Amino acid sequence: VTGRTTAADISTAARSGQRSIIEIATMALRRAEDADVRDGLNIFLSRAGDYARARARALESDAVRRERGALYGVPFAVKDNIAVAHQQLTCGSRILAGYVSPYSATAIERLEDAGAILIGKTNLDEFAMGSSTENSAFGPTRNPLAPTLVPGGSSGGSAAAVAAGVVPIALGSETGGSVRQPAAFCGIVGVKPTYGRVSRYGLVAFGSSLDQIGILANNVVDAAVTLRVIAGRDERDATCADVSVPDFDGAPASLRGTVIGRPREYFPDDLDPRIAERCARALDQLRHLGAEIRDVSLPHTALAIPVYYIVAPAEASSNLARFDGVRYGRRGQEASRNGLNEMYAATRVQGFGPEVTRRILLGTYVLSAGYYDAYYRKAMQVRSLIAEDFRRVFSGGVHALFTPTTPTPAFPLGSRSDPYEMYLSDIFTCTANLAGVPAMSLPIGRVDGLPVGGQLMSAHFDEARMFSVAAALESSLGPADR
Amino acid sequence: MPDAITVDEVRRVARLARLGLTDEQARGLAHDLNTILEHMNVLSRVDTTAASEYTAARAVMPLRADHGPPPVRPLATLPETFAPEMRDGFFVVPRLATHEDAEP
Numbered sequence: 309v310t311g312r313t314t315a316a317d318i319s320t321a322a323r324s325g326q327r328s329i330i331e332i333a334t335m336a337l338r339r340a341e342d343a344d345v346r347d348g349l350n351i352f353l354s355r356a357g358d359y360a361r362a363r364a365r366a367l368e369s370d371a372v373r374r375e376r377g378a379l380y381g382v383p384f385a386v387k388d389n390i391a392v393a394h395q396q397l398t399c400g401s402r403i404l405a406g407y408v409s410p411y412s413a414t415a416i417e418r419l420e421d422a423g424a425i426l427i428g429k430t431n432l433d434e435f436a437m438g439s440s441t442e443n444s445a446f447g448p449t450r451n452p453l454a455p456t457l458v459p460g461g462s463s464g465g466s467a468a469a470v471a472a473g474v475v476p477i478a479l480g481s482e483t484g485g486s487v488r489q490p491a492a493f494c495g496i497v498g499v500k501p502t503y504g505r506v507s508r509y510g511l512v513a514f515g516s517s518l519d520q521i522g523i524l525a526n527n528v529v530d531a532a533v534t535l536r537v538i539a540g541r542d543e544r545d546a547t548c549a550d551v552s553v554p555d556f557d558g559a560p561a562s563l564r565g566t567v568i569g570r571p572r573e574y575f576p577d578d579l580d581p582r583i584a585e586r587c588a589r590a591l592d593q594l595r596h597l598g599a600e601i602r603d604v605s606l607p608h609t610a611l612a613i614p615v616y617y618i619v620a621p622a623e624a625s626s627n628l629a630r631f632d633g634v635r636y637g638r639r640g641q642e643a644s645r646n647g648l649n650e651m652y653a654a655t656r657v658q659g660f661g662p663e664v665t666r667r668i669l670l671g672t673y674v675l676s677a678g679y680y681d682a683y684y685r686k687a688m689q690v691r692s693l694i695a696e697d698f699r700r701v702f703s704g705g706v707h708a709l710f711t712p713t714t715p716t717p718a719f720p721l722g723s724r725s726d727p728y729e730m731y732l733s734d735i736f737t738c739t740a741n742l743a744g745v746p747a748m749s750l751p752i753g754r755v756d757g758l759p760v761g762g763q764l765m766s767a768h769f770d771e772a773r774m775f776s777v778a779a780a781l782e783s784s785l786g787p788a789d790r
Numbered sequence: 791m792p793d794a795i796t797v798d799e800v801r802r803v804a805r806l807a808r809l810g811l812t813d814e815q816a817r818g819l820a821h822d823l824n825t826i827l828e829h830m831n832v833l834s835r836v837d838t839t840a841a842s843e844y845t846a847a848r849a850v851m852p853l854r855a856d857h858g859p860p861p862v863r864p865l866a867t868l869p870e871t872f873a874p875e876m877r878d879g880f881f882v883v884p885r886l887a888t889h890e891d892a893e894p
Contacts, residue, residue, distance in 0.1 A: 408872060410871075411863065504846070517844075546851065546854070549850040550850060610832075611833060611836060614829055614833050617830070618830060633874055634874070635873055636872045636874075639874035639875070648886045651883065656810070657809050660809075665811075665819070666822055666823075668807050668809065669804060669819055673795070683833075687833060688843035688844045689841040689842065689843055689844075690841070691844035692842055728829055
């Protein structure tokens, strides 16, 4: 089996005994090795061979999971900033090289409980800070569709693992678009759930008011089923909401009566005309499926990048204070001779790469005495205005919003050296993180052979609506457009 | 918005962030931060007199009853397997600087 088998197909075949789980896991491990060793894509930071084979053997004789596990026998990959017991957890950083996690994230426990099998931990921009996976201390991942291009980031390894056909589903994490942007660049589906929908216990914290575990998949149904498995209250994460998890099925439905907003700020005059054209086609399809397309405005959109790049680094500077060479990870070389403070300073400057150092410094600056009000407090006030834009549109009868996911298709490795230019990759995605609403990207066609992502957003905890619109659009566009 | 950030300012913030920068790194970061913060100046022109600071929807994130945290599950591996240096169950660190060798 090559290419993109769906999770649903694998699970059905495994449950009926048509395919052995050990064979499924072995094939996924072989594809993972081929993708990295033969094809040089650098997708995995570690492959979980023994772990996966042991899990597969245990599942083979597990009658309960065979009957009930929604992802029985489905191989999956996970971004290497999410903890899995006994597996390495590097966050793409030298400071955690060699660190092995002593526990598993709640999302991992729920996937494994549903019968899914971990194949490996995927590459990422260091501590999820980046939009291309080039900031990994362990080298960039290449886009499986065009290996001279980036896969996007920061969940570039997870997106590439799905796009290369290694696994049908993978977990990533989002702070400003880190699942949706690589999904768009790799031609797959990427979902950022509502803030609070999925437990973050075991996700290494970056920006705590923004972070959310997300899903990469080949199609809308697989993403919806995976979200249903990992979503829901977890007493180990105080920000995980006590909201019931509906039976997302991701099946296409008629869109009659559905109002889809087209926010004008996401279609600026200088938008790549090829992307604008694909979006116009998708909006035509949505109209054809019965939806009403309504022009709307989210007037504070242009302020999202400045707000995001104050809030996220501020929170990161606090969250990353724990990496100091005392309890875990690597202590700086020659660091212990001059006392504790020098050990901290040496460990951190040797352990963190340039982008992480830049953001810690930026975050510390905007939180420091004399600058807090001008930057951080101001950004959090403007963030309220951005969130209010969404609230107003959704309470005014709009069920979902449709926009491009990214302003450009995948770009060449090494082509963006200016930090702020890279930050602009998140221009259409970071608003959903700032407002906490759910959002997803799905393939809506290609330009010059490269995939284009269309983004759907809906109101807080209304993923069901987002999935039904996405599934309808996905089935109407058909395989030729993906 | 505040004035441009100097290299000395970068060194001061790096000390707060416990980052031991070289001079070359400090110069490069002063340039980067000034470039980035220039793009942030647009925020100072936004009228936020009626805006409160953003908070997430706490209503759906209930606080737990005040009877201690969830039970701690045993770790799959002990800290000795991942800590840089341990002795008798304690993390070992270099000595703190004394008054004599503290920075003036």
